[in-house]
Amino acid sequence: MQKLELDEIDRVATYLTKIPGIGFKSAKRYAIWLGEHKTETSRLTEALKSLIENVTTCRKCFNLTTSKDGLCEICKNPERDASTICVVQSIENLVEIEQSNVYNGLYFVLGGVISPLYNTEHIIKRIEYLKRRVKEEHIREVILVLSSTTEGDLTVHYIKETLKGSDVKISKVASGIPVGTDINYVDKRTLAEALRSRVYI
Ligand SMILES: [Zn+2]
Known part of the structure; x- marks a missing residue:
């Protein structure tokens, strides 16, 4: 029997609910879409990686910046x-x-x-x-x-x-x-x- 609930989808959905304004139902809808659109999901993954590596918080005002001096x-x-x-x-x-x-x-x-x-x-x-x-x-x-x-x-x-x-x-x-x-x-x-x-x- 095919499983209807996929852990992979639920896991992504759970992370998405951390974003203010996104409830579990919407999060699940997004996670399913991501599961269906692998090319877009790969691009998103790359963009997220770059964001994690390059974007920091300004040490003076707490705005976001990619500047190396912070x-x-x-x-x-x-x-x-x-x-x-x-x-x-x-x-x-x-x-x-x-x-x-x-x-x-x-x-x-x-x-x-x-x-x-x-x-x-x-x-x-x-x-x-x-x-x-x-x-x-x-x-x-x-x-x-x-x-x-x-x-x-x-x-x-x-x-x-x-x-x-x-x-x-x-x-x-x-x-x-x-x-x-x-x-x-x-x-x-x-x-x-x-x-x-x-x-x-
Ligand atoms: Zn600043």
């Missing part, structure tokens, strides 16, 4: 305004702001927001690192682009407290992003507008 193109660009840091939740948010062409400073990717429900120690550590950057690089303004959620607000508060005593202005995006919105779902134009109309806190 600094991304934005951090290395002398034409950027090196006195301003925009704090974003994710690399996707950084990309969106870059595409909107309204910002010319540097970035800092937090990798999420502080939550009382989960272990967010890694974010606390990044905020400590942000504090060091503000001091060492003589940053004049930190712009916070975080979700307008309870956890986003908590993070804003925490960053403000951490940077207290540093000679830096702190602003956050105000209008345009409805309360309770996850920043990851805000469109480009709204984000650009929100950035322009930021308020100092």
Whole structure:
């Protein structure tokens, strides 16, 4: 009797569910497609290998980079305004702001927001690192682009407290992003507008 469940498919599907937004049902559909399309799957494997070998996280802002010195193109660009840091939740948010062409400073990717429900120690550590950057690089303004959620607000508060005593202005995006919105779902134009109309806190 032919086996209907293939371990190979399930194993790939299980890995795919690690990607945010992919449930097991979709993951299984993708895994089956990959099983059916060997040429595409081989190319994907090559692309993934290259990604693993060449892509690293920028040691200053946590953006992705292929640069051997560990600094991304934005951090290395002398034409950027090196006195301003925009704090974003994710690399996707950084990309969106870059595409909107309204910002010319540097970035800092937090990798999420502080939550009382989960272990967010890694974010606390990044905020400590942000504090060091503000001091060492003589940053004049930190712009916070975080979700307008309870956890986003908590993070804003925490960053403000951490940077207290540093000679830096702190602003956050105000209008345009409805309360309770996850920043990851805000469109480009709204984000650009929100950035322009930021308020100092
Ligand atoms: Zn960088």
